[in-house]
Amino acid sequence: MSKPPINWTAINADPRFQDLHRKKSVFLWGLMTLSVLYYLLLPIGAGYFPALYGKKIWGPINFGYLFALSQFVAAWGIAWVYARRANREFDGMTAELVRHASLIRAVK
Secondary structure: OOOOOOOHHHHHHOHHHHHHHHHHHHHHHHHHHHHHHHHHHHHHHHHHOHHHHOOEEEOOEEHHHHHHHHHHHHHHHHHHHHHHHHHHHHHHHHHHHHHHHHHHHHHO
């Protein structure tokens, strides 16, 4: 006996799904905006403040190199923030939706 198909229209109409989608969208747009702005600081800063970005910090390493390397740290930090939020909030909301969808399929 096969399982009945998932009713994606009903899931999309579920207020819990809409709440999850809204929360994730707001959070992800915020993270994306932050990451793009941080990324753009490198070329904008290097273009408008070449003396600062060319300032030697340690041996041949200047501020521009350190700032460019900091973008890797920032990317990992943003990934960590997302994973933490997803594990604490979004995964629980998703599990509730899956349980509800499974119950609906079991009843039909």
